[in-house]
Amino acid sequence: MHYLSATLSLSLFWIVLSGHFSPLLLSVGAVSVALVVWLLWRMDSTDRQPNTLHPSLGLFAYLGWLLWEVVKANIDLAKRILHPSLPIEPTWTRLDVGLSTKLGKTLYANSITLTPGTLTTDVDEGHFMIHALSREGIESLRAGEMEEQIRKLGL
């Protein structure tokens, strides 16, 4: 079933990007879509638990919250970079993570990395390794607000 939706969305994506309807370009598009769906099928036979994040109101609320966090972190980072004394304290440390699902951990690790100033370098059972540019960065992750937001999504 998800091959069908993948085929449809990829075809739509191709048409949006190309905007041409000549037989040549349409057939090139069909070949590309077939190739991607074949790769998807190959990956599914390796990883037997395909995970998809279904769009929901909560997810969009989370993305909005995350974008605002990203903006705040960027302003903080820009200040640090432009400050004459370069006030950074790089740390590389472990962060305990209570999320148990693969999807939740993936979303959390990627959200951390997307936020400038914190970077997930490793994902292990029960904890992540985080490189942070400032002590405040790692402290705010330890405070756990982002993890709580993801938990609220039911992940």
Next chain:
Amino acid sequence: MSLLVELLSGALLLVGGVLCVTGGIGLVRLPDFFSRVHASGLTETLAAPLLLCGLMLRMDWSLDLLKVLLILAFILATNPTASHSMAKAALHGGRRPLIADDADAAGENASSKS
């Protein structure tokens, strides 16, 4: 195009440009590979979206507008993947992050562990 939209777009482009330069300054000023990844995050997660939003305000309603929106979505979706794989590759290559002198015990344990 109304003057207001013109001004807003100009402001977005200006701030985006300044932040791009800031990211560049960060690449030069920051001390090691891992901290520089954060500086590249600055240009990707804030400067590029501001520039693209500034451009979108100057465009007519067309398919191109949707394309720019897609570029934005893909930049935001691929940034963590790229940053993470760069950092992981650097760790595999034996590079260790430079850490501040007063690093806490957890950080010390971690660096000796892996």
